[in-house]
Amino acid sequence: MADPYFHQRNQIDILLETVEVWKILLLKRQTIDHMVLQRTKLGFIITGGLNLKANNRLISCTSIDTQLERFWVMVEQLEREENLSGEDKRCEELFSRDCKRSENGRLIVSLPKREIISLGNLKQGAEQRFYNMENKLNKNENMKKHYTQFMQEYENLNHMTEVNKDEMTDNGFYLPHHPVLKQDSMTTKLRVVFDGSFKSSNGLSINDNLLMGPNIQNELLDIIIRFRTYPYVLTADLGMMYR
Incomplete structure (x- = not known):
């Protein structure tokens, strides 16, 4: 299954959705709706797609690019605002x-x-x-x-x-x-x-x-x-x- 020629350009044979990948990798898993849950030492890892048919739900997502940008702006910001009294x-x-x-x-x-x-x-x-x-x-x-x-x-x-007494x-x-x-x-x-x-x-x-x-x-x-x-x-x- 592994590609022995991963370093060479070639056509993509198949694209798997994240949920399908976890279904292959995990023998013991829990599934809820379009999500796959796997228990780990750090708690549950949850992955899955969006249920586009559920029109009664409002889903808001933030792209990974935006999250990374916020993180590095916070870490690498050299000039900090100083509110000195x-x-x-x-x-x-x-x-x-x-x-x-x-x-x-x-x-x-x-x-x-x-x-x-x-x-x-x-x-x-x-x-x-x-x-x-x-x-x-x-x-x-x-x-x-x-x-x-x-x-x-x-x-x-x-x-x-030492200080002399007459200087005190x-x-x-x-x-x-x-x-x-x-x-x-x-x-x-x-x-x-x-x-x-x-x-x-x-x-x-x-x-x-x-x-x-x-x-x-x-x-x-x-x-x-x-x-x-x-x-x-x-x-x-x-x-x-x-x-």
């Missing part, structure tokens, strides 16, 4: 204006402040949180050891510099911090959380004064399509992302 536009403007590279190649980006909120006093509350944490660390030598190592690494990487003012930005210890972690046993939601004397936090910015993550559809393009999938994480 006023704050999102402001955040992108600040990033474009303030982002720069230092002499050693590091990127420097300023915090995108709203410039409409006046923070109260953060120093007093941050100091109190620090003293409480210090007492807690003195009672747990293991946690104190990991916490000290973290802070030392933070300073060695120039992610923070009540109007500065002070971030309370505390350790979170996870003994079952395979990478970082201890991580330090900087509490940007800590409320100042007037009930506002540093986070209240920062713009979030638009969502710049890749669309889920784009990621799924890439899964079909290459034989291997790799995932990665950025170390020290939020420093």
